[in-house]
Amino acid sequence: MEEWIGHVNDWLERILLKGIGQLDVEDVKQLEELSHQAKKLNMDFLAELLTHLAVEGRRYVWGDVQANLAALAQSYFYVCQYIQLLTESDGQES
Numbered sequence: 001m002e003e004w005i006g007h008v009n010d011w012l013e014r015i016l017l018k019g020i021g022q023l024d025v026e027d028v029k030q031l032e033e034l035s036h037q038a039k040k041l042n043m044d045f046l047a048e049l050l051t052h053l054a055v056e057g058r059r060y061v062w063g064d065v066q067a068n069l070a071a072l073a074q075s076y077f078y079v080c081q082y083i084q085l086l087t088e089s090d091g092q093e094s
Contacts (some may be wrong), residue, residue, distance in 0.1 A: 001041060001089055008034055008050075008077055009083055012076070021069060028087075037045040049079045 011030060013021065035050035053075040060068045 004037065004041065005083060005086055005090070008046075008079075009087070012083065013078055020073055023057050023060055023072070023093075025061055028054055028061060031057060036071075046082060049075070049082055053079050079092065 011027075012047060015027060018027075019024045031050060031054040035047050035054055038044075038047035051081055053072075056068060056072040059070045
């Protein structure tokens with residue numbers, strides 16, 4: 001699971017470097033795939049966060065850019081915080 005969390009973290013870092021305002025359809029598709037994988041791993045809360053981020057991402061990509069950028073950023077940072085908590089708790093258990 002630690003390796004899989006690394007994949008999510010890699011996606012988050014790539015978007016941070018790219019700029020969340022540059023999110024595109026391919027990024028949203030990757031995010032939806034990560035959400036499906038989280039569900040398969042019974043990580044329901046993370047799957048919910050990823051799904052919400054994908055929904056906001058899709059709205060941003062296809063909709064009103066100014067109105068949705070704040071919601072997209074908020075969802076992005078929720079996922080970042082949760083991944084950070086998972087990583088820290090994984091490190092403490094080792």
